[in-house]
Amino acid sequence: MTYRVRAVPVAHGGEGGILVSFEDVTDLERAGQMRRDFVANVSHELKTPLTALLGFIETLRGAARNDAAARDRFLAIMEREAERMNRLVSDLLSLSRVESSARQRPRDPVALDDLAQSTLNALRTLAEGEGVTLELERQGDGGVTVPGDADQLQQVLTNLVENAIKYGRDGGRVTVRVGRKARELAFRGPAVELVVEDYGEGFDPVHIPRLTERFYRVDTHRSRAVGGTGLGLAIAKHIVNRHRGRFRIESEPGKGARFTVVLPASE
Ligand code: ADP
Secondary structure (H helix, E strand, O other), X not given: OOEEEEEEEEEEOOEEEXXXXXXXXXXXXXXXXXXXXXXXXXXXXXXXXXHHHHHHHHXXXXXXXXXXXXXXXXXXXXXXXXXXXXXXXXXXXXXXXXHHOOOXXXXXXXEHHHHHHHHHHHHHHHHHHOOOXXXXXXXXXXXXXXEEOHHHHHHHHHHHHHHHHHHOOOOOEEEXXXXXXXXXXXXXXXXXXXXXXXXXXXXXXXXXXXXXXXXXXXXXXXXXXXXXXXXXXXHHHHHHHHOOOEEEEEEEOOOEEEEEEEEEOOO
């Protein structure tokens, strides 16, 4: 706990005194620390590809100037680094958009099963590149509509399925299930459950509480190698919170991971 203590001289009934006030600033302090950590992380994440780019520009100007093969190789690396920065900036913009919209509750009717279908269609080329099969299981007799923001919910699905493809088993499969639950205690009413499951490397459950923190990665090297920014789950969690939903993560190392989103259903 952190307190801010103030002492103010006061006059009372002809006598002087001092009024001492204690203000609990623990949350403020924590928010300030989080902001400082975030800025430090963003700077570090941007500086790494920038340093690589500057290094390669210098090499291209000097030693590799007349070596066509080296030039092509270096340009390919520079393109990868620039793409990494581009992804990071896009994710930062998404995060800030979600945060600034957090106060209003989204209310458009969104058919989650149709949204899952179109998201999987959009990701099929990426999956095929990794030899991964995408499966959609629609449970129940439809009626899986939630009040929400279609673009943001699509972003949740995209982030979860992209992760399942990236961290799943090469040549494996990713299953997406969408179904209605008659009653969810937390909402005192019907709910829609969305599950994204893969059968890849998974992670030790000790990581679960921190997995949705910005820039938290189980294996930084692996995340970078697959083009991760470390922000995908933080964005997804924010969006789910904005929809008053619940986010659950389960994994067994070596067997895969399961991400479940439960949202209040439209009446
Ligand atoms: P990244 O861009 O690094 O993938 P995310 O926020 O999407 O960032 O995920 C955070 C971390 O959670 C990842 O770096 C990875 O270690 C772990 N992770 C996420 N999804 C999966 C998954 N399906 N299987 C195994 N690990 C995962």
